[in-house]
Amino acid sequence: MFKSKIKEVILCFKAGRVTAPFPLGPEPNPPQDGYRGKIAVDVEKCIGCGGCANVCPPRSIKITDTDHTRILEYFLSRCTYCGRCAEVCPEGAVTMTREYQLATNDLNDLYIRSEIYMGTCGRCGRCFKPKTILDRMMVTGFQPGDLS
Amino acid sequence: MFKKLLDKAFLKSLWVYHANTGACNGCDIEVINVLTPYYDAERFGIKLVGSPRHADVLLVSGPVTRQVAPALRRLYEAVPSPKLVFAIGSCPSGGGLWFDSYATLGGLNKVIPVDFYIPGCPPRPEAILYGVAVALGLASKKVAPIISSQVHPEKILQKIEQGEMTHVQK
Ligand code: SF4
Ligand code: SF4
Ligand code: SF4
Numbered sequence: 001m002f003k004s005k006i007k008e009v010i011l012c013f014k015a016g017r018v019t020a021p022f023p024l025g026p027e028p029n030p031p032q033d034g035y036r037g038k039i040a041v042d043v044e045k046c047i048g049c050g051g052c053a054n055v056c057p058p059r060s061i062k063i064t065d066t067d068h069t070r071i072l073e074y075f076l077s078r079c080t081y082c083g084r085c086a087e088v089c090p091e092g093a094v095t096m097t098r099e100y101q102l103a104t105n106d107l108n109d110l111y112i113r114s115e116i117y118m119g120t121c122g123r124c125g126r127c128f129k130p131k132t133i134l135d136r137m138m139v140t141g142f143q144p145g146d147l148s
Numbered sequence: 149m150f151k152k153l154l155d156k157a158f159l160k161s162l163w164v165y166h167a168n169t170g171a172c173n174g175c176d177i178e179v180i181n182v183l184t185p186y187y188d189a190e191r192f193g194i195k196l197v198g199s200p201r202h203a204d205v206l207l208v209s210g211p212v213t214r215q216v217a218p219a220l221r222r223l224y225e226a227v228p229s230p231k232l233v234f235a236i237g238s239c240p241s242g243g244g245l246w247f248d249s250y251a252t253l254g255g256l257n258k259v260i261p262v263d264f265y266i267p268g269c270p271p272r273p274e275a276i277l278y279g280v281a282v283a284l285g286l287a288s289k290k291v292a293p294i295i296s297s298q299v300h301p302e303k304i305l306q307k308i309e310q311g312e313m314t315h316v317q318k
Contacts, residue, residue: 018185019185019191023274023287024281028186038291043298044298058243059248077242077265078241079238079269080244080269099290100272100274101275101278101290102266102268102271102290103265105289109293110241110293113296114297114298115296116298
Protein backbone atom coordinates (compact mmCIF):
# COMPACT_ATOMS: atom_id res chain seq x y z
CA MET A 1 0.00 0.00 0.00
CA PHE A 2 2.78 2.36 0.94
CA LYS A 3 4.44 1.64 -2.40
CA SER A 4 1.33 2.58 -4.32
CA LYS A 5 1.15 5.90 -2.45
CA ILE A 6 4.71 6.71 -3.51
CA LYS A 7 3.83 5.78 -7.06
CA GLU A 8 0.87 8.15 -6.88
CA VAL A 9 3.06 11.01 -5.65
CA ILE A 10 5.55 10.44 -8.46
CA LEU A 11 2.74 10.37 -11.00
CA CYS A 12 1.33 13.63 -9.69
CA PHE A 13 4.69 15.37 -9.79
CA LYS A 14 5.34 14.14 -13.31
CA ALA A 15 2.29 16.02 -14.59
CA GLY A 16 3.88 19.30 -13.59
CA ARG A 17 1.82 22.43 -13.18
CA VAL A 18 -1.49 22.24 -15.02
CA THR A 19 -3.38 25.19 -13.52
CA ALA A 20 -3.96 27.98 -16.02
CA PRO A 21 -3.23 31.50 -14.77
CA PHE A 22 -6.66 32.68 -15.91
CA PRO A 23 -8.29 35.18 -15.10
CA LEU A 24 -5.12 37.07 -14.14
CA GLY A 25 -3.19 35.79 -17.15
CA PRO A 26 -4.07 34.80 -20.72
CA GLU A 27 -6.99 32.45 -21.31
CA PRO A 28 -5.90 28.82 -21.68
CA ASN A 29 -8.27 27.82 -24.49
CA PRO A 30 -9.35 30.70 -26.69
CA PRO A 31 -12.57 29.94 -28.60
CA GLN A 32 -12.07 28.15 -31.92
CA ASP A 33 -13.69 28.86 -35.29
CA GLY A 34 -17.40 28.23 -35.20
CA TYR A 35 -17.70 29.06 -31.52
CA ARG A 36 -21.06 30.58 -30.77
CA GLY A 37 -20.69 33.53 -28.44
CA LYS A 38 -22.68 36.71 -28.14
CA ILE A 39 -24.54 37.66 -31.30
CA ALA A 40 -23.64 40.79 -33.24
CA VAL A 41 -26.19 42.62 -35.37
CA ASP A 42 -25.20 44.70 -38.37
CA VAL A 43 -28.02 47.21 -38.62
CA GLU A 44 -27.10 48.33 -42.13
CA LYS A 45 -27.53 44.84 -43.57
CA CYS A 46 -30.82 43.96 -41.85
CA ILE A 47 -33.97 44.14 -43.97
CA GLY A 48 -36.36 43.67 -41.07
CA CYS A 49 -37.82 40.40 -42.36
CA GLY A 50 -38.30 39.05 -38.84
CA GLY A 51 -36.83 35.64 -39.65
CA CYS A 52 -34.55 35.74 -36.65
CA ALA A 53 -37.44 36.50 -34.29
CA ASN A 54 -39.42 33.67 -35.83
CA VAL A 55 -36.88 30.94 -35.13
CA CYS A 56 -35.45 32.09 -31.81
CA PRO A 57 -36.27 29.27 -29.34
CA PRO A 58 -36.50 31.45 -26.19
CA ARG A 59 -38.16 34.25 -28.20
CA SER A 60 -35.53 36.72 -27.14
CA ILE A 61 -36.07 38.91 -30.20
CA LYS A 62 -38.99 41.30 -30.05
CA ILE A 63 -40.34 43.23 -33.01
CA THR A 64 -42.30 46.46 -32.72
CA ASP A 65 -43.50 48.55 -35.63
CA THR A 66 -43.85 52.28 -35.40
CA ASP A 67 -44.54 54.37 -38.43
CA HIS A 68 -41.65 53.94 -40.87
CA THR A 69 -39.50 52.10 -38.40
CA ARG A 70 -39.33 48.50 -37.33
CA ILE A 71 -37.59 48.09 -34.00
CA LEU A 72 -35.82 44.81 -33.31
CA GLU A 73 -34.94 44.28 -29.67
CA TYR A 74 -32.63 41.47 -28.66
CA PHE A 75 -32.86 40.52 -25.00
CA LEU A 76 -29.72 38.45 -24.71
CA SER A 77 -30.19 37.61 -21.04
CA ARG A 78 -32.15 34.56 -22.13
CA CYS A 79 -30.29 33.87 -25.39
CA THR A 80 -29.17 30.25 -25.52
CA TYR A 81 -26.43 30.84 -28.12
CA CYS A 82 -27.99 28.33 -30.48
CA GLY A 83 -27.04 30.27 -33.61
CA ARG A 84 -30.36 29.81 -35.36
CA CYS A 85 -30.82 33.53 -35.92
CA ALA A 86 -27.46 33.70 -37.68
CA GLU A 87 -28.37 30.65 -39.72
CA VAL A 88 -31.66 31.93 -41.09
CA CYS A 89 -30.76 35.57 -41.63
CA PRO A 90 -30.92 36.02 -45.42
CA GLU A 91 -28.65 39.06 -45.36
CA GLY A 92 -26.07 37.78 -42.92
CA ALA A 93 -26.89 40.66 -40.58
CA VAL A 94 -26.67 38.49 -37.47
CA THR A 95 -23.36 36.82 -36.76
CA MET A 96 -22.07 34.84 -33.82
CA THR A 97 -18.98 36.43 -32.32
CA ARG A 98 -16.47 34.69 -30.09
CA GLU A 99 -17.21 37.01 -27.21
CA TYR A 100 -18.15 34.97 -24.16
CA GLN A 101 -17.08 37.08 -21.17
CA LEU A 102 -20.51 38.51 -20.59
CA ALA A 103 -20.65 38.68 -16.79
CA THR A 104 -22.52 41.75 -15.63
CA ASN A 105 -24.40 43.11 -12.67
CA ASP A 106 -27.10 44.69 -14.81
CA LEU A 107 -29.25 42.79 -17.30
CA ASN A 108 -29.71 45.93 -19.40
CA ASP A 109 -26.14 45.47 -20.58
CA LEU A 110 -27.27 42.47 -22.58
CA TYR A 111 -29.60 44.42 -24.79
CA ILE A 112 -29.30 45.15 -28.49
CA ARG A 113 -31.72 47.41 -30.28
CA SER A 114 -31.73 48.10 -33.97
CA GLU A 115 -34.11 50.38 -35.78
CA ILE A 116 -34.81 49.42 -39.38
CA TYR A 117 -36.25 51.75 -41.96
CA MET A 118 -39.11 49.98 -43.73
CA GLY A 119 -41.58 50.56 -46.50
CA THR A 120 -45.12 51.28 -45.33
CA CYS A 121 -48.40 50.21 -46.81
CA GLY A 122 -50.28 53.09 -48.40
CA ARG A 123 -53.62 51.92 -47.05
CA CYS A 124 -53.11 50.58 -43.55
CA GLY A 125 -49.78 52.24 -42.82
CA ARG A 126 -48.11 49.09 -41.49
CA CYS A 127 -44.48 48.28 -42.10
CA PHE A 128 -43.80 45.69 -44.73
CA LYS A 129 -40.83 43.95 -46.16
CA PRO A 130 -40.26 45.07 -49.73
CA LYS A 131 -40.71 42.16 -52.13
CA THR A 132 -37.28 42.14 -53.63
CA ILE A 133 -33.89 43.57 -52.87
CA LEU A 134 -34.46 46.01 -55.72
CA ASP A 135 -37.68 47.25 -54.14
CA ARG A 136 -35.84 47.80 -50.91
CA MET A 137 -33.28 49.91 -52.66
CA MET A 138 -36.13 51.97 -54.07
CA VAL A 139 -37.29 52.64 -50.54
CA THR A 140 -34.09 53.25 -48.68
CA GLY A 141 -32.09 54.48 -51.63
CA PHE A 142 -28.77 52.99 -52.52
CA GLN A 143 -25.30 54.26 -52.40
CA PRO A 144 -23.21 53.94 -55.56
CA GLY A 145 -20.66 52.01 -53.57
CA ASP A 146 -23.13 49.19 -52.95
CA LEU A 147 -23.05 47.95 -56.50
CA SER A 148 -19.33 47.72 -57.06
CA MET B 149 -15.28 52.30 5.30
CA PHE B 150 -17.58 49.42 6.01
CA LYS B 151 -17.67 48.63 2.30
CA LYS B 152 -13.88 48.65 2.12
CA LEU B 153 -13.71 46.29 5.06
CA LEU B 154 -16.29 44.11 3.39
CA ASP B 155 -14.33 44.00 0.15
CA LYS B 156 -11.23 43.02 2.04
CA ALA B 157 -13.03 40.32 3.95
CA PHE B 158 -14.53 38.97 0.75
CA LEU B 159 -11.17 38.93 -1.01
CA LYS B 160 -9.73 36.62 1.59
CA SER B 161 -11.95 33.71 0.72
CA LEU B 162 -15.33 33.05 -0.75
CA TRP B 163 -17.13 29.95 0.32
CA VAL B 164 -19.73 29.04 -2.20
CA TYR B 165 -22.85 27.00 -2.03
CA HIS B 166 -24.15 25.68 -5.29
CA ALA B 167 -27.91 25.39 -5.78
CA ASN B 168 -29.55 23.71 -8.73
CA THR B 169 -33.04 25.08 -9.27
CA GLY B 170 -34.06 22.93 -12.20
CA ALA B 171 -31.00 23.24 -14.43
CA CYS B 172 -30.29 20.70 -17.16
CA ASN B 173 -26.92 19.99 -15.47
CA GLY B 174 -24.94 21.77 -18.20
CA CYS B 175 -24.21 24.69 -15.94
CA ASP B 176 -23.57 22.45 -12.93
CA ILE B 177 -20.88 20.61 -14.82
CA GLU B 178 -19.22 23.89 -15.76
CA VAL B 179 -19.29 25.02 -12.13
CA ILE B 180 -17.56 21.79 -11.13
CA ASN B 181 -15.10 22.41 -13.96
CA VAL B 182 -14.08 25.69 -12.35
CA LEU B 183 -13.06 23.78 -9.22
CA THR B 184 -10.89 21.24 -11.05
CA PRO B 185 -7.08 21.60 -10.87
CA TYR B 186 -7.06 23.00 -14.39
CA TYR B 187 -8.90 26.21 -13.51
CA ASP B 188 -8.41 25.81 -9.79
CA ALA B 189 -10.69 28.37 -8.21
CA GLU B 190 -9.38 27.28 -4.81
CA ARG B 191 -6.26 29.37 -5.33
CA PHE B 192 -8.54 32.40 -4.80
CA GLY B 193 -9.88 30.85 -1.63
CA ILE B 194 -13.06 29.78 -3.35
CA LYS B 195 -14.34 26.64 -1.77
CA LEU B 196 -17.46 24.60 -2.26
CA VAL B 197 -19.26 24.02 1.04
CA GLY B 198 -22.03 21.62 1.88
CA SER B 199 -24.30 23.91 3.86
CA PRO B 200 -25.70 27.35 3.01
CA ARG B 201 -25.04 28.44 6.59
CA HIS B 202 -21.31 28.30 5.93
CA ALA B 203 -21.48 30.09 2.59
CA ASP B 204 -20.79 33.66 1.47
CA VAL B 205 -21.84 33.13 -2.11
CA LEU B 206 -24.81 31.38 -3.61
CA LEU B 207 -24.24 30.00 -7.10
CA VAL B 208 -27.62 29.34 -8.66
CA SER B 209 -28.25 27.53 -11.92
CA GLY B 210 -31.59 26.73 -13.47
CA PRO B 211 -34.74 28.70 -14.27
CA VAL B 212 -36.27 28.38 -10.76
CA THR B 213 -39.11 25.94 -11.02
CA ARG B 214 -42.31 26.47 -9.09
CA GLN B 215 -41.51 23.54 -6.80
CA VAL B 216 -38.11 24.80 -5.79
CA ALA B 217 -38.94 28.49 -5.28
CA PRO B 218 -39.99 28.29 -1.57
CA ALA B 219 -36.93 26.18 -0.80
CA LEU B 220 -34.73 28.70 -2.62
CA ARG B 221 -36.15 31.56 -0.57
CA ARG B 222 -35.39 29.62 2.62
CA LEU B 223 -31.92 28.86 1.29
CA TYR B 224 -31.29 32.55 0.62
CA GLU B 225 -32.33 33.45 4.15
CA ALA B 226 -30.05 30.75 5.56
CA VAL B 227 -26.94 32.31 4.01
CA PRO B 228 -25.43 34.73 6.53
CA SER B 229 -25.05 38.37 5.46
CA PRO B 230 -23.14 39.81 3.65
CA LYS B 231 -23.95 37.49 0.79
CA LEU B 232 -23.51 37.49 -2.94
CA VAL B 233 -25.79 35.73 -5.40
CA PHE B 234 -24.49 34.61 -8.78
CA ALA B 235 -26.84 33.56 -11.56
CA ILE B 236 -24.98 30.98 -13.64
CA GLY B 237 -26.29 30.48 -17.15
CA SER B 238 -29.08 31.86 -19.29
CA CYS B 239 -31.73 30.07 -17.25
CA PRO B 240 -31.38 32.05 -14.02
CA SER B 241 -30.34 35.25 -15.83
CA GLY B 242 -33.46 35.70 -17.91
CA GLY B 243 -35.40 32.49 -17.67
CA GLY B 244 -33.74 30.84 -20.65
CA LEU B 245 -35.98 28.77 -22.87
CA TRP B 246 -38.49 28.49 -20.06
CA PHE B 247 -38.95 32.18 -19.35
CA ASP B 248 -42.74 32.05 -19.76
CA SER B 249 -43.45 28.45 -18.85
CA TYR B 250 -46.17 27.62 -16.32
CA ALA B 251 -43.70 25.45 -14.43
CA THR B 252 -41.00 28.05 -13.82
CA LEU B 253 -40.90 31.53 -12.38
CA GLY B 254 -38.73 32.71 -15.27
CA GLY B 255 -35.48 33.93 -13.84
CA LEU B 256 -33.77 34.16 -10.51
CA ASN B 257 -34.27 37.88 -9.98
CA LYS B 258 -38.02 37.31 -9.63
CA VAL B 259 -37.37 35.25 -6.49
CA ILE B 260 -34.27 36.60 -4.75
CA PRO B 261 -32.02 39.62 -5.40
CA VAL B 262 -29.14 38.76 -7.75
CA ASP B 263 -25.75 40.48 -7.69
CA PHE B 264 -24.08 39.07 -10.79
CA TYR B 265 -25.31 37.44 -13.93
CA ILE B 266 -23.12 35.11 -15.98
CA PRO B 267 -25.05 34.33 -19.16
CA GLY B 268 -24.17 31.42 -21.42
CA CYS B 269 -25.80 28.12 -22.17
CA PRO B 270 -23.76 26.86 -20.46
CA PRO B 271 -21.15 29.56 -19.75
CA ARG B 272 -17.58 28.40 -20.27
CA PRO B 273 -15.57 27.83 -17.10
CA GLU B 274 -13.50 30.83 -18.17
CA ALA B 275 -16.66 32.91 -18.30
CA ILE B 276 -17.58 31.87 -14.74
CA LEU B 277 -14.08 32.64 -13.48
CA TYR B 278 -14.23 35.96 -15.27
CA GLY B 279 -17.55 36.68 -13.58
CA VAL B 280 -15.99 35.98 -10.20
CA ALA B 281 -13.09 38.26 -11.12
CA VAL B 282 -15.55 41.03 -12.02
CA ALA B 283 -17.36 40.55 -8.72
CA LEU B 284 -14.07 40.76 -6.79
CA GLY B 285 -13.01 43.85 -8.74
CA LEU B 286 -10.08 42.14 -10.49
CA ALA B 287 -11.54 42.80 -13.95
CA SER B 288 -14.04 45.20 -15.46
CA LYS B 289 -17.16 44.12 -17.30
CA LYS B 290 -17.05 44.14 -21.09
CA VAL B 291 -20.68 44.25 -22.16
CA ALA B 292 -22.79 47.33 -22.75
CA PRO B 293 -26.16 47.92 -24.41
CA ILE B 294 -25.98 48.44 -28.18
CA ILE B 295 -28.46 50.74 -29.84
CA SER B 296 -28.16 51.32 -33.56
CA SER B 297 -30.37 52.72 -36.27
CA GLN B 298 -30.59 52.56 -40.06
CA VAL B 299 -30.98 55.55 -42.29
CA HIS B 300 -34.07 57.55 -41.50
CA PRO B 301 -36.09 59.63 -43.95
CA GLU B 302 -34.46 62.84 -42.83
CA LYS B 303 -31.06 61.26 -43.11
CA ILE B 304 -31.88 60.00 -46.62
CA LEU B 305 -32.92 63.48 -47.72
CA GLN B 306 -29.73 64.80 -46.24
CA LYS B 307 -27.74 62.24 -48.18
CA ILE B 308 -29.48 63.10 -51.44
CA GLU B 309 -28.67 66.73 -50.92
CA GLN B 310 -25.07 65.84 -50.37
CA GLY B 311 -25.10 63.73 -53.53
CA GLU B 312 -24.21 60.52 -51.69
CA MET B 313 -27.42 58.76 -52.62
CA THR B 314 -28.79 58.50 -56.12
CA HIS B 315 -32.31 57.20 -55.93
CA VAL B 316 -35.15 57.48 -53.48
CA GLN B 317 -38.86 56.89 -53.65
CA LYS B 318 -41.11 57.91 -50.84
S1 SF4 C 1 -28.60 32.61 -30.77
FE1 SF4 C 1 -30.52 31.44 -30.63
S2 SF4 C 1 -31.39 32.09 -28.65
FE2 SF4 C 1 -29.81 33.61 -29.15
S3 SF4 C 1 -30.93 35.25 -30.21
FE3 SF4 C 1 -30.17 33.84 -31.83
S4 SF4 C 1 -31.88 32.40 -32.17
FE4 SF4 C 1 -32.30 33.45 -30.21
S1 SF4 D 1 -31.46 40.35 -38.63
FE1 SF4 D 1 -31.65 39.09 -40.50
S2 SF4 D 1 -33.30 37.61 -40.04
FE2 SF4 D 1 -33.43 39.25 -38.48
S3 SF4 D 1 -34.93 40.72 -39.33
FE3 SF4 D 1 -32.89 41.43 -39.97
S4 SF4 D 1 -32.57 40.49 -42.02
FE4 SF4 D 1 -34.30 39.38 -41.06
S1 SF4 E 1 -28.43 27.83 -19.10
FE1 SF4 E 1 -28.42 26.20 -20.66
S2 SF4 E 1 -26.87 24.73 -19.90
FE2 SF4 E 1 -27.42 26.06 -18.16
S3 SF4 E 1 -29.05 24.98 -17.08
FE3 SF4 E 1 -30.06 26.38 -18.54
S4 SF4 E 1 -30.39 25.13 -20.39
FE4 SF4 E 1 -28.90 24.04 -19.11
